[in-house]
Amino acid sequence: MTEHWERCIRLKEPLKTKPFLIFAGIAGLGLLLGLYRELTGLGYVTGLNDGYSWGLFKNWNVTALTALGSGGYAVAVIAWIFNEKRFHPIMRTAVLTSLLGYGTGMLALGFDVGRPWNFVWLADPRTWNHYSVLWEVAVCMTSYFLLALDVENMPPFLEKMYRSGNSKKKERAMKVFNFMQKTFPFGIALAFVLPSMHQSSLGSLMYLAGPRVHPLWQTPLLPLLYLLMAYILGFSCVLLVLALSAYAWNLGWDAEILGRLAQVMSWTTLIWLVVRFADLVHRGVFGLAFTFDKFSVYFLVETTLVLVPTVMLLSKTQREAPGSLFRWTFLVALGGLLYRFTPTTLAFSPLGDYRYFPSAFEILMSIGFTALAVAVFLYAVKTFAILPASQGKIAAEEALRPFDTL
Amino acid sequence: MDANRREILKALIGGSAVAAVATTGMPLATQAKSDKFELQPDALGLMYDATKCIGCRACMPACQNANGLKADVGGSGGLYMQPDTLNARTKNLIKLYVAPDGHERSFMKQQCMHCVDPACVSGCPMEALHKEPHGVVGWDPKLCIGCRYCQVACPFNIPKFEWDAVNPKIVKCELCRHIVGTSATEPACTKVCPTHAVIYGKRSDLLAEARRRIKERPGFYFEDRVYGETEAGGTQCLVLSHVDYSNLGLPKLGKESPAAETRKVSDFVYRGFLTPVVVYGGIVAIVRNRWKDHLKHEGHSGGSESHGEEKRA
Numbered sequence: 264m265t266e267h268w269e270r271c272i273r274l275k276e277p278l279k280t281k282p283f284l285i286f287a288g289i290a291g292l293g294l295l296l297g298l299y300r301e302l303t304g305l306g307y308v309t310g311l312n313d314g315y316s317w318g319l320f321k322n323w324n325v326t327a328l329t330a331l332g333s334g335g336y337a338v339a340v341i342a343w344i345f346n347e348k349r350f351h352p353i354m355r356t357a358v359l360t361s362l363l364g365y366g367t368g369m370l371a372l373g374f375d376v377g378r379p380w381n382f383v384w385l386a387d388p389r390t391w392n393h394y395s396v397l398w399e400v401a402v403c404m405t406s407y408f409l410l411a412l413d414v415e416n417m418p419p420f421l422e423k424m425y426r427s428g429n430s431k432k433k434e435r436a437m438k439v440f441n442f443m444q445k446t447f448p449f450g451i452a453l454a455f456v457l458p459s460m461h462q463s464s465l466g467s468l469m470y471l472a473g474p475r476v477h478p479l480w481q482t483p484l485l486p487l488l489y490l491l492m493a494y495i496l497g498f499s500c501v502l503l504v505l506a507l508s509a510y511a512w513n514l515g516w517d518a519e520i521l522g523r524l525a526q527v528m529s530w531t532t533l534i535w536l537v538v539r540f541a542d543l544v545h546r547g548v549f550g551l552a553f554t555f556d557k558f559s560v561y562f563l564v565e566t567t568l569v570l571v572p573t574v575m576l577l578s579k580t581q582r583e584a585p586g587s588l589f590r591w592t593f594l595v596a597l598g599g600l601l602y603r604f605t606p607t608t609l610a611f612s613p614l615g616d617y618r619y620f621p622s623a624f625e626i627l628m629s630i631g632f633t634a635l636a637v638a639v640f641l642y643a644v645k646t647f648a649i650l651p652a653s654q655g656k657i658a659a660e661e662a663l664r665p666f667d668t669l
Numbered sequence: 670m671d672a673n674r675r676e677i678l679k680a681l682i683g684g685s686a687v688a689a690v691a692t693t694g695m696p697l698a699t700q701a702k703s704d705k706f707e708l709q710p711d712a713l714g715l716m717y718d719a720t721k722c723i724g725c726r727a728c729m730p731a732c733q734n735a736n737g738l739k740a741d742v743g744g745s746g747g748l749y750m751q752p753d754t755l756n757a758r759t760k761n762l763i764k765l766y767v768a769p770d771g772h773e774r775s776f777m778k779q780q781c782m783h784c785v786d787p788a789c790v791s792g793c794p795m796e797a798l799h800k801e802p803h804g805v806v807g808w809d810p811k812l813c814i815g816c817r818y819c820q821v822a823c824p825f826n827i828p829k830f831e832w833d834a835v836n837p838k839i840v841k842c843e844l845c846r847h848i849v850g851t852s853a854t855e856p857a858c859t860k861v862c863p864t865h866a867v868i869y870g871k872r873s874d875l876l877a878e879a880r881r882r883i884k885e886r887p888g889f890y891f892e893d894r895v896y897g898e899t900e901a902g903g904t905q906c907l908v909l910s911h912v913d914y915s916n917l918g919l920p921k922l923g924k925e926s927p928a929a930e931t932r933k934v935s936d937f938v939y940r941g942f943l944t945p946v947v948v949y950g951g952i953v954a955i956v957r958n959r960w961k962d963h964l965k966h967e968g969h970s971g972g973s974e975s976h977g978e979e980k981r982a
Contacts, residue, residue, distance in 0.1 A: 305837070306833045311832065313755075316821060343959055378813055379814065384795055392793055395791065451956045452953040467935060470931050470934060474922065483933075
């Protein structure tokens with residue numbers, strides 16, 4: 264039974280449900296551990312060492328999970344550049360997942376760096392190393408978070424102010440909104456250019472490591488492959504979040520939007536696969552995929568996880584059944600995350616006898632950051648009109664204008 | 670679709686005009702800075718000839734003393750200095766390689782190679798790792814954020830991190846730059862070396878000396894070549910040994926530095942920041958039309974309040 268999502272609604276549910284409390288608890292624990300980490304050295308609490316000096320925080324929470332947080336960027340391309348207007352009702356969910364993906368990624372980065380107080384020097388352009396890919400990622404991600412994502416997530420917040428009943432607040436909300444109306448295209452364009460830059464640069468980061476990354480992954484095309492994967496993971500994240508929300512809160516199932524999302528995702532994945540295989544063949548390392556050492560196994564698992572669901576999702580019947588749509592998308596996301604993670608850790612070989620496995624402390628912190636994202640998501644959808652719903656589900660008070668399709 | 674294509678084309682043309690203005694002068698800026706990636710004529714370095722090294726390790730405590738490092742006594746149960754790898758307390762380490770069949774052995778002095786175009790300097794976001802005069806790769810504690818990208822990037826796995834410190838430092842050989850020229854004339858390790866297995870000087874002189882030794886005894890040194898002459902774009906510390914260099918922890922590396930290769934990819938994509946500016950201009954133009962259309966469609970005219978709460982028909 265398909266419905267059409269048209270507007271955004273606020274969930275009228277008490278905030279403090281059991282799942283919320285569990286996620287908030289894990290998040291709280293993670294942050295407490297993070298505080299403890301700041302008071303000791305990284306070596307005491309993590310499995311990091313001089314060979315594998317980047318671990319879960321950077322390689323998983325930043326490199327892999329911010330790709331999952333590229334939903335706002337990826338869906339905006341369909342909605343604004345390719346002008347598919349029916350995607351506007353899901354934009355709020357998309358930009359919220361991006362805010363949370365990037366926010367928690369940057370939080371993880373803050374706990375990961377050893378001398379965070381020296382970040383103040385970023386304010387002095389004389390210290391910038393323009394040739395550093397990491398500098399570009401740091402500046403570009405921060406700008407995206409502060410200049411684009413914040414602004415994109417503003418409408419639900421303004422709307423709440425507008426409807427607060429306080430005339431002063433209402434006036435202020437209108438003022439901000441009027442300003443936003445004039446500057447909106449500039450913001451959207453920024454929200455396209457900045458992620459294009461840093462999502463590809465996350466790939467260039469590992470290119471500098473040269474021969475230390477296994478040839479099945481090391482290629483000058485890393486930036487392109489990382490960028491394409493950011494699109495794929497962005498689509499998959501929005502799709503999965505919407506599907507889970509629709510199931511959890513009975514929002515109805517807009518097969519048209521979700522199916523189209525999966526379709527665009529599988530086309531993007533096909534392009535990614537073509538680039539990936541062409542590159543392997545061109546560099547003459549394709550044979551390494553079948554040596555059945557551990558790298559070959561990582562490669563085969565990762566590729567199968569991406570390839571098989573993509574082929575399945577090309578079929579309309581698979582996209583139309585909610586169950587199979589969810590399962591295949593989930594598997595693509597898994598394979599995609601593995602691809603983004605592997606060059607940084609699994610396929611990274613420093614010289615010498617080093618091993619890395621994250622410590623329990625590190626894993627708890629890493630999970631804590633993700634739990635924080637989920638907890639804030641639950642708070643947001645119960646406080647602001649974010650999740651999409653069909654006309655029938657929208658009570659008068661929630662059919663909000665003028666901000667709702669921003 | 671046709672209208673779309675025209676729009677995008679128009680936008681791109683508009684965008685490139687903006688970009689052309691914005692990027693005038695940018696190639697100049699790039700050029701002015703690029704000499705820091707090249708070999709400086711007065712570059713200083715070391716030359717370590719493993720065939721002369723007797724493995725006395727005198728250079729190790731000398732290095733500790735000169736750099737104020739506490740000896741790593743972990744490997745000996747607290748009795749004497751015995752690090753097994755370079756670490757936050759060890760910038761210089763003499764290792765012994767013995768071939769599995771026992772017929773071939775060589776010492777190796779492990780330390781920063783002071784690359785001509787170092788990956789660590791290229792990767793460091795804050796210029797904490799930088800090239801000092803004479804091409805020495807130095808570290809500045811005031812700027813380092815502790816991101817450890819230098820450790821990920823270095824092809825020789827040299828920079829070390831103080832994992833147990835709250836205010837951790839990056840530790841690596843800086844060629845005794847804090848004493849050479851003031852209280853000393855050469856680094857501590859070369860000064861104490863009894864057999865002159867490691868010598869200090871201008872890279873050009875060291876390279877000439879290395880070539881002379883190779884010429885003197887053809888077939889003696891591995892492949893009759895000096896490691897560091899071309900590896901990863903060249904290093905200012907050079908190594909000679911009769912053993913395959915890759916057995917000594919010196920990886921096989923191409924003639925181009927990873928830093929230069931990465932810059933090539935970035936330059937190809939960014940074109941001196943032209944690409945992002947053009948794309949930005951293009952997207953603004955496209956979205957602006959969409960946005961105007963959207964506002965018209967939604968019946969907004971500057972967001973006046975009368976449109977506030979009506980329900981969609």
